[in-house]
Amino acid sequence: MPALGPWELVIILLIVVVIFGAGRLAEIGGAVGKSVREFRSATQDDKDKAAAAAAAASTQATLPAQPVVNQVAAPAGTASTPTPLSTTVENKCPSCATINPNGQVFCGQCGTRLTQAVA
Numbered sequence: 612m613p614a615l616g617p618w619e620l621v622i623i624l625l626i627v628v629v630i631f632g633a634g635r636l637a638e639i640g641g642a643v644g645k646s647v648r649e650f651r652s653a654t655q656d657d658k659d660k661a662a663a664a665a666a667a668a669s670t671q672a673t674l675p676a677q678p679v680v681n682q683v684a685a686p687a688g689t690a691s692t693p694t695p696l697s698t699t700v701e702n703k704c705p706s707c708a709t710i711n712p713n714g715q716v717f718c719g720q721c722g723t724r725l726t727q728a729v730a
Contacts, residue, residue, distance in 0.1 A: 664705075664706045664723075667705055667706065667708075668705040668706070702714075702715060702725055704718035704720065704721060704723055704725060705723065705725075705726065706718065706721050706723040707720050707721045707723070709721070711725060
């Protein structure tokens with residue numbers, strides 16, 4: 612199938628102008644341009660969100676969760692061992708930082724798969 616040449620494009624443009632009119636054609640062109648800009652900004656926003664989520668996930672992966680430890684002053688001459696205040700492990704979403712109940716596999720806020728912390 613041969614490509615459209617310049618004369619075919621001119622004929623198609625004239626038919627479109629006759630059907631829609633010059634004023635309406637300008638409105639249609641503006642609407643198409645606006646749609647293309649919105650589409651590009653939406654895809655750019657998705658790329659930015661994905662990059663931010665990946666950066667947050669890599670930051671979360673490098674920082675291990677450590678339980679809070681209660682340091683109690685021991686009497687002189689005895690060894691002091693730190694005791695954990697609680698054994699609850701936070702189940703934090705790497706994407707939106709929402710704290711989820713233990714044992715939950717997906718984030719209740721955004722639906723991201725959660726990595727289970729070992730207690």
